[in-house]
Amino acid sequence: MSDQLLVSTRKGLFSARRTARGVWDLDSVSFLGDNVSLTMQDPRDGAWYAALDHGHFGAKLHRSRDRGATWEELGVPAYPTPPEGHVEKDFLGREIPWRLIRFWCLTPGLASQPGLLWAGTLPGGLFWSEDFGATWNLVEALWHMPERRKWAGGGADVPGIHSICVDPRDGNRVVVAVSSGGVWHTKDRGKTWTAHTKGMRADYAPPELVEAPESQDPHRLVQCPAAPHVWWLQHHNGIFRSTDDAMSWTEIKDVKPSVFGFPVVVHPKDPDTAWFVPAIKDERRIPVEGRVVVNRTRDGGRTFETLHKGLPQAWAYDLVYRHALDLDASGERLAFGSTTGSVWISENSGDDWLTLAEHLPPVHAVLFV
C-alpha cells in the first residue's frame, strides 16, 4: 500500500502523504514554478525521475535517490541531425522538427536489465539509456521506419510516444503507443517493429483510413502485470481490450456516460478490473454534465460502475490527462488529478473519494511512490 503520491504540475512537483490519522496532505514541493511533465519511480533501486519542460530552456531530466530531498540533473535524449535540406512533415503536412520537445513517458527495464530506461518523447522519438539516464540512444529503427511518416499530432501538435510497456516475461519485447500513430511492437529490443491494431477503428479518419494502423490514436495503453497477455487501451475513439498479447483488439461500446477519455489503469493482479475517467469527446473536452466520475469494470468490460462518491457532481469541468490517473501496487488506492488543479484519492478502489487539493496548477501526471 502506498502512502505517498507525486503530483506533476505546470508549476512544480508536489508530494502528498498519508498521515497516521489516515488523512492525505500535501507536504512538499520540488521544482516550484517549473513545468514538470511526469515522474517515474524505478522499482529496481527506488530512484525517482522527474521530467521537466522548461519551455525557454528545453526539456530536462532529474533524478533523486533520497525521495525528493535532493535532485541531480541527468542527460537528455538528442534527436539526430536531419539530412541536409530535409524538411519533415507529419501526415497532415505540418512540419516536424528533429529535436527533443518533451518527455512523454519514462519506463524502467526489468530487474534483469539494471540501468535500462526507456523514454518516449515528442515529436515521436523513442530512446533508451543503459546508464540510469546519464546518456540516451535513439531507437533508430522506429525513427527511420517509413510508416512513421504517417504519424500525426494528436495529443500534442506533433506526434509523441506516451505509453511504453516492457513485457514482464521478456524485456526485449516492448510495445509503444503513439498519439497519433498506432501501437507498435518489437520483440528484439527495438531492432524491428510491427503495428498490431486489428479491431481498432478511427472514426475521425477518412473512410479509407479508418482501420489503418497509423490512423489509430491511442490515448493510453496498459498491460496487466499479473496477466501480461491482457491489455487495456483508452483510444480517441473509445475503449479497447486485448486478451491475445495486444495482437488484436475488441471494442467495448455503450459505456456511460462516455467512452472517451485519456487515462486507463489496470489492476496489477486482476486483468478484468480497470478504471477510466470519461469525458465528452472532441467537441468540448469536459466531464459529461459537469460531473466528475470514474468508471470501473470488474468483469473485463462487460459492465461498468460509474463511481462518484466524494467527487464534484455539478459545475465541475476537470479534465484528466493520460498520465494523471494512477493505481498503487495493492490495487486499492487510486488517485487522479485534473487540468484545473484538483486531485482526488480513493483508498477503496474508487468507491469513495477524498479531495486532496483543489487549487494546484494544472496536473499533468500523478504517481504513487
Added chain:
Amino acid sequence: MPRVAFTRNLQRHVACPPCTVAGATVRESLEAAFALYPNLRGYVLDEHGTLRFHMAVFVDGEPISDRKSLSDPVPATSEIFVVQALSGG
C-alpha cells in the same frame, strides 16, 4: 575579449556568472562560456547547436541575425547578453 552575461532566470538552474571569453563570433564566445559551465549548453542551445526558439542573444544591444550557426561577429570589446525571448505574456 568579449564579456558574456546570462539572464538571471538561468541562474536558478545553472550557476553561470558573467565571464570574459576568447571568441570572434557568437558561436566561439558561447562555446567558450559553455566550456566554463558545461551544463548550461542544453539550456541555451538545442541538440543541433541552434539557439532555442524562446531564447535570444544580443551583441552590444543588437539581436543577432544568425540564430542557427551563430556566426555574427563579436568585436573584442563587446558585451554578449543571453536572455529569454518574451513569451507567454
